Amino acid sequence: MPTADPSLLGLCLAGVGVGLLLLWRGFGGYRAAARIGDTSTSRIATLAAGEVRISGVVERAEVTLVSPLQSRDCVWYRSRIRSGGRDEQELFAEERGIGFRIRDASGSIRVFPRGARIDAPDRFAERTGPLGDEPPGLALRGGSPFTTPAEDREAAIAALLTVRVPDPDPELSGLGGGSFEDSGRRYEEARLEEGDVITVVGTALPFGHLEDPSGADRLDRYGDPLAGLDDPEVAAEVAEARAAGTLLTPEEAWGNAAIPGFGIGRPVRAPELDEGVTAPVLATPEEAARIEQVFDLEPDLLVVAAAPDSPLLIATGTPGEAVAREEGRFLVGLLGAVLAIGSAVAGALLLATG
């Protein structure tokens, strides 16, 4: 009985797998392209509640993020570091987003990003050199992923002129390359920064209708305890527990962390601390007002967020660019189908002819 070359058969099987994966991703692209392309752009000033598409530039809200690989201020990032060589593995992966505003010619609106699907191409894609030398542009984050941008020009100048001793992020230490073993390590980072043109398709709803504004203001793909709230069943159970009074209050659950400004900036009131610990300096009235106004939004004010029946989609570029990218993904998916079929036929011929 004739026997086929196992390595060729393996290649055919891989072709089938990759083709089907591309096809699956292509289906997602088709759905996204239809959703973006079939919704008209609303002007923010005259927005009506319900599913909307808006397009404009990103404006920061009260807090921004610092990206892990290039230490750039942004409102969302997705960063990955992968080892080089044949046994490639993921050394670091983080995706995080925070509430921001989007502005068009008529006004601006707050976007709560939890549960969003974000389509943004990589802005940084480099690999270490042959001797493990760091790629140009790599500036690993030191310190907190959150930052509060300087309020005025003088503060911005002072911040620029202040020399800070780097406090490396423990998760990132040792991932900057530096030895022969690090050669071929790949760095990829996609970001949404202030001033970027984006298109958002989501649900406009009054701020007062958001069940959990704090949770909705965060997006964390890795280990977000609130991510399950996107699931209607989980959300229903949480709502039931909240109604029954069996949920802990933020103070009970998080202690000092529930105090505004405790994690970022300065706390607005004295936290409960162990004896002997140096008490933190409390916020000045101006700082406290700034911290407290994080969600100082009128209950009737429209905001954009994900809804159970209408997921939030954020894409870089104008609507036309976003649709073109998604349609490209669908075309690649169709090519994936051709690859899968071709690989299956080739595998069958190999088996038949030996």
Place this chain on the structure above:
Amino acid sequence: MSPTAVAALFALLVLVVVIGFLVIGTYNAVVALRNRVAKAWANIDVALKQRYDELPNLVEAVRDVMAFEQDVLEEVTARRAAYSDRDPIPRQAATSEATSEAVRHLFAVVESYPEVKSAANVAALQAEIARLEEIIADRRELYNDQVFRHNTRIAQVPANLVAGLFGWTPQPFFAADDDERERPAVELREA
């Protein structure tokens, strides 16, 4: 079953999945478009009703002072009275256009009455109606764009192949057609 038969079956399955996805995807896209058109229309309707409710307040607020401008006031009142949410969309568009025109005329006349213009309640009503006019204009644009997308989609392959089967027909734009433009929307009453 021979390997070639399995491969042929696999190829057929992939083709069926792709075609099935396209058919279901197109159907769902058209249904979503129809719902978006309906929602866009409902949003215009809300703004038209709000304007309908606000206009009498403005007319009442300026009526006494603008005694010599009864024609203008009557025109606004009559155009408003012509509104009916049961009319076909082109007729509602014609009525809305005529009402907007009458409101603009009224605003222009109010400018020549400083005592009216400076009255707080008149200024507030004028601002509210101007805001509603802006909302109506924006939502009209949004609705027409949504209708355009719907009508284009159902006229294109593959949706046009099944449009008759599912009863998909082009939706009307929110625009006065020629008949409606020529028709005098209302008879003005004598002052």
